[in-house]
Amino acid sequence: MTGTLYGIGLGPGDPELMTRKAHRLISAAQVVAYPAPDTGDSFARSIAADAINENALEIPIVIPMRVERFPAQSVYDEAAAAISAHLEEGTDVAVLCEGDPFFYGSFMYLFGRLAESHRTEIVPGVTSMTACAAMAARPLCARNEVLSVVPAPIDEVLLRDRLQASGAAVIMKVGRHLAKVRRVIADLNMTDRAMYVAHASLPQQAVVPLAEAPETAPYFSMILIGGTDPYAKS
Amino acid sequence: MTGTLYGIGLGPGDPELMTRKAHRLISAAQVVAYPAPDTGDSFARSIAADAINENALEIPIVIPMRVERFPAQSVYDEAAAAISAHLEEGTDVAVLCEGDPFFYGSFMYLFGRLAESHRTEIVPGVTSMTACAAMAARPLCARNEVLSVVPAPIDEVLLRDRLQASGAAVIMKVGRHLAKVRRVIADLNMTDRAMYVAHASLPQQAVVPLAEAPETAPYFSMILIGGTDPYAKS
The missing domain is CATH 3.40.1010.10 (Tetrapyrrole methylase, N-terminal domain)
Known part of the structure; x- marks a missing residue:
C-alpha cells in the first residue's frame, strides 16, 4: 500500500x-x-x-x-x-x-x-482572482462575457493585444510590471474600469481604483478590469 | 442598525x-x-x-x-x-x-x-473551473500562460476566434452548445488537448477526453483545453 x-x-x-x-x-x-x-x-x-x-x-x-x-x-x-x-x-x-x-x-x-x-x-481552492473580486466588490464576469486571465510578465505588445480583445480581464502577478501594465491600460482608455488589489483577504489588504494605486506593487497583487455587461456593474 | x-x-x-x-x-x-x-x-x-x-x-x-x-x-x-x-x-x-x-x-x-x-x-468560493481541472487531473494554466474563459453560448465565429488566440482555455456552460463547441475545437485541431467534465465533485461526476464525451451535455459541464507550456503537462 x-x-x-x-x-x-x-x-x-x-x-x-x-x-x-x-x-x-x-x-x-x-x-x-x-x-x-x-x-x-x-x-x-x-x-x-x-x-x-x-x-x-x-x-x-x-x-x-x-x-x-x-x-x-x-x-x-x-x-x-x-x-x-x-x-x-x-x-x-x-x-x-x-x-x-x-x-x-x-x-x-x-x-x-x-x-x-x-x-x-x-x-481545489479559492483562487486569488475571485478573492480579489470579492474584496473589490466588483463582479468579475457576467452572463456570456469572455474573461481573459493574463500574467503581467508577458510582453507588452501581447498584453496590449489581449486586453484590447477582452471584455473582462484579470492581470495576475503585477509586482514589478505595474508601470508597464498601467501604461497599456491607459493607452486603451481602460483605467476607469480598472481596480488594483493587493494581498486580498489578509490584514494588509489594499483595494483602490488603479488611478490611485501606489507606484510599486507586491508580487501578490492584481488588476481587475470590469466587463461591459450592464448586469455586472455594481 | x-x-x-x-x-x-x-x-x-x-x-x-x-x-x-x-x-x-x-x-x-x-x-x-x-x-x-x-x-x-x-x-x-x-x-x-x-x-x-x-x-x-x-x-x-x-x-x-x-x-x-x-x-x-x-x-x-x-x-x-x-x-x-x-x-x-x-x-x-x-x-x-x-x-x-x-x-x-x-x-x-x-x-x-x-x-x-x-x-x-x-x-469567495471555489469555482467550477478549478474544480473541473482538479477532477480531470489537468493543470489549468502554468507560469506566464494566458487563460481564456469562454461561455459556450457565444457566437460560433467569436468562439473560434477566441480559442484560436488562446493557449489554455475553459469553455463554460456547455450544455446544448456541445455540438457547436466540438466542431470549433475539431476545426482548430485542439481535440487532443480537450477534456470534458460534468458535475465536478458530485457523485454523478463525469471526466473524459472530449473525443469520448457523450452526445448531449448537462448545463453544469465544461471543456478544458490545456495550454502548451511544457510544465503544465501531466
Missing part, C-alpha cells in the same frame, strides 16, 4: 477561506510539504498553520528568490524524491498550495514528477 | 469544498436566500443543507427554467425587496451562490439592486 499525494489549495490567505476538506486533510496529514523562501516564513504554511498537526513531519521546499520566480528544476527533483520516499513507505503527503494548485501554481512541478507513479488527489 | 447582506460562494457541489467561512456564516444565518427552479430542488440549497439552521427563514428565489437561463428581472426585483425588508429590520441575510458569487453568478442581480444601499460582504 503506497500513500496518496494530496495537492491542497489553501485559498488566498485568510485561513477561514480554506475549504473544509483542505482543513480535514491537513489536520490528518503526517507529512506536510510546502514552498518556502530561503529567508523568512512560508506563506503557504502560515495560511494552514492552525491545521497542521504538531507531530507532523514538515518538508519545506526552499525556493531561492529570483526576479523571474521560476526556480531551477533541481529544487523540485529533490522535493519529489523526498516526497516519493514517504509515499513508497505508505504515508500520505499533503502538499500545501497558495490559492488553487492548478491555477498558476508551482504544484505543477511536483505533479509532473509524481502523478504518473503515485496515487494523487487535487483539492 | 441594519443587517449585512452576505453573498456566499458554496463551491462546485461537494459540501466539503465549502470554505470554513461560508459554513460559519450559513450556520449562524437567521435568513437564507437561494436560487431555486420552479420544479425540483435547489442545487445551492443542497450544497449547504447540512449547515442551514433548522430555525432559519428560507427565501427561495424561484427562477423559471428557460432555454437561455437569463430570467426576467422582475424575479430579482421581488427577491431584492424581500431581502431588503429583513436587512432594514437589522437581520443579516445569507444568499447562497453556487461556485463563486462574482464568477458568472446570478448573485450579481441582487448585488446590483442592494449593494449601494446596504452593507454587503462577498465570500
Whole structure:
C-alpha cells in the first residue's frame, strides 16, 4: 500500500477561506510539504498553520528568490524524491498550495514528477482572482462575457493585444510590471474600469481604483478590469 | 442598525469544498436566500443543507427554467425587496451562490439592486473551473500562460476566434452548445488537448477526453483545453 499525494489549495490567505476538506486533510496529514523562501516564513504554511498537526513531519521546499520566480528544476527533483520516499513507505503527503494548485501554481512541478507513479488527489481552492473580486466588490464576469486571465510578465505588445480583445480581464502577478501594465491600460482608455488589489483577504489588504494605486506593487497583487455587461456593474 | 447582506460562494457541489467561512456564516444565518427552479430542488440549497439552521427563514428565489437561463428581472426585483425588508429590520441575510458569487453568478442581480444601499460582504468560493481541472487531473494554466474563459453560448465565429488566440482555455456552460463547441475545437485541431467534465465533485461526476464525451451535455459541464507550456503537462 503506497500513500496518496494530496495537492491542497489553501485559498488566498485568510485561513477561514480554506475549504473544509483542505482543513480535514491537513489536520490528518503526517507529512506536510510546502514552498518556502530561503529567508523568512512560508506563506503557504502560515495560511494552514492552525491545521497542521504538531507531530507532523514538515518538508519545506526552499525556493531561492529570483526576479523571474521560476526556480531551477533541481529544487523540485529533490522535493519529489523526498516526497516519493514517504509515499513508497505508505504515508500520505499533503502538499500545501497558495490559492488553487492548478491555477498558476508551482504544484505543477511536483505533479509532473509524481502523478504518473503515485496515487494523487487535487483539492481545489479559492483562487486569488475571485478573492480579489470579492474584496473589490466588483463582479468579475457576467452572463456570456469572455474573461481573459493574463500574467503581467508577458510582453507588452501581447498584453496590449489581449486586453484590447477582452471584455473582462484579470492581470495576475503585477509586482514589478505595474508601470508597464498601467501604461497599456491607459493607452486603451481602460483605467476607469480598472481596480488594483493587493494581498486580498489578509490584514494588509489594499483595494483602490488603479488611478490611485501606489507606484510599486507586491508580487501578490492584481488588476481587475470590469466587463461591459450592464448586469455586472455594481 | 441594519443587517449585512452576505453573498456566499458554496463551491462546485461537494459540501466539503465549502470554505470554513461560508459554513460559519450559513450556520449562524437567521435568513437564507437561494436560487431555486420552479420544479425540483435547489442545487445551492443542497450544497449547504447540512449547515442551514433548522430555525432559519428560507427565501427561495424561484427562477423559471428557460432555454437561455437569463430570467426576467422582475424575479430579482421581488427577491431584492424581500431581502431588503429583513436587512432594514437589522437581520443579516445569507444568499447562497453556487461556485463563486462574482464568477458568472446570478448573485450579481441582487448585488446590483442592494449593494449601494446596504452593507454587503462577498465570500469567495471555489469555482467550477478549478474544480473541473482538479477532477480531470489537468493543470489549468502554468507560469506566464494566458487563460481564456469562454461561455459556450457565444457566437460560433467569436468562439473560434477566441480559442484560436488562446493557449489554455475553459469553455463554460456547455450544455446544448456541445455540438457547436466540438466542431470549433475539431476545426482548430485542439481535440487532443480537450477534456470534458460534468458535475465536478458530485457523485454523478463525469471526466473524459472530449473525443469520448457523450452526445448531449448537462448545463453544469465544461471543456478544458490545456495550454502548451511544457510544465503544465501531466
